[in-house]
Amino acid sequence: MEHVVDFLPVVGKHADTSMTSVIVVEDDRLLRQSLARLIGEARSYRCLGTFTTAEEALEKVPGLRPDVVVMDINLPKMSGIDCTRQLKLAHPEIGVLMLTVYDDSERIFEALRVGASGYLLKRSVATEILQAIQDVKEGGAPMSSQVARKVVASFRVAAKADAENATLSERETEILAHLSKGYSNKEISERMCISLSTVRTHLRHIYEKLHVRSRAEAIVRFRH
């Protein structure tokens, strides 16, 4: 960790509920330092620390318990999106604000999908940045109106996808039942008298609908 402002309350900046504690994860040194300085110097904001990689952040952020993590969407090795996914899995209470240099809808969507609360363009001015952090802490979702519109549109898709969750088709339901008895794909194909390929196609559809990535997860989901 390059820059730790402090771990104990500082005179005139008590760690009470009015303080917003922030972590910055950004590999570019200039941007990282200017963000840390901006946050550290602002009234009622504290920068608990900064990290340059997703891996380091994942390891140390949970112990620091920040209100908000400002995360570069584009980090070396593990991306900020993957980092956000893992962080939110373990600590859903921590708000994540994505940092991106340009209006990359695809990656912003992906980030929001894995749990980010909003995003900031790197060219944003100081007041916007602090306001966005505050919004995230208070449960808001700062984003541009263009992106907000796209997000609303994507929610329709998501809602549709979720409706399909409940409606596994007949064959898919049969296969899920076999899965949950512990049978292998080969055993299922034999019992249902269909090819292995077909079993696997059904499985892929089941995984998509249930939002899982393995038979183990599907079994768990099936058995509540």
Place this chain on the structure above:
Amino acid sequence: MEHVVDFLPVVGKHADTSMTSVIVVEDDRLLRQSLARLIGEARSYRCLGTFTTAEEALEKVPGLRPDVVVMDINLPKMSGIDCTRQLKLAHPEIGVLMLTVYDDSERIFEALRVGASGYLLKRSVATEILQAIQDVKEGGAPMSSQVARKVVASFRVAAKADAENATLSERETEILAHLSKGYSNKEISERMCISLSTVRTHLRHIYEKLHVRSRAEAIVRFRH
């Protein structure tokens, strides 16, 4: 299928409860034919058919619903033991009598462990064979007194092994808990801070103790 006696009742040999229907799975042509003839000609026995491979037997035996399958322990490709395991999994009501040329304790134990009811030495005489088949149909377990003694001894081991089922070690229990949440080996290794190798070693031990062969089966077992 080489030899199908009949699928419909034959005059003087009605398929009532007093009839014992048998399937023979044996790759040696001479032995297969002589067994089929012996069974077919005996009063109150019917040979529903014979197969030369485990694979063929697995496919067609369920449709024939025999009382007893006489299974060579030593078949080409898939062994009679593996065939018995699969057959008993799907159709526990079908009795299986293993055929072996010599008193191979290890393999006979294995066969009994996977669900065979008893065994026959190939040198057995006709009356012994028919009596053994009848015993199996009636829920008995025909075996030589020497083997019976060993089986009793092995039950002590098995009882010990089963006691160990309940006593998964601490780490094994932790891993099983993670399994049953749908985590992959990699995720488990990260969450428990141990290497992938160690997770897999624990898993192998868990599978041995629970008598399962996949994580899906282990999850099902864990969740009753």
Place this chain on the structure above:
DNA sequence: GCATAATTCGTCCTTTTGGACGATTGGAAA
């Protein structure tokens, strides 16, 4: 009749899992 979904089968490729081993360390029991 046309769009949509379900069902079926396939290929190519990568990752994961499982089986069969060996080996080390540390602690507990005989």
Place this chain on the structure above:
DNA sequence: TTTCCAATCGTCCAAAAGGACGAATTATGC
């Protein structure tokens, strides 16, 4: 003290599973 077991890590190999596709046929709803 010796022996056993739990826990740890590893290698080599084979089988299973999964992802990303395409594609054909048969319903089914609008």
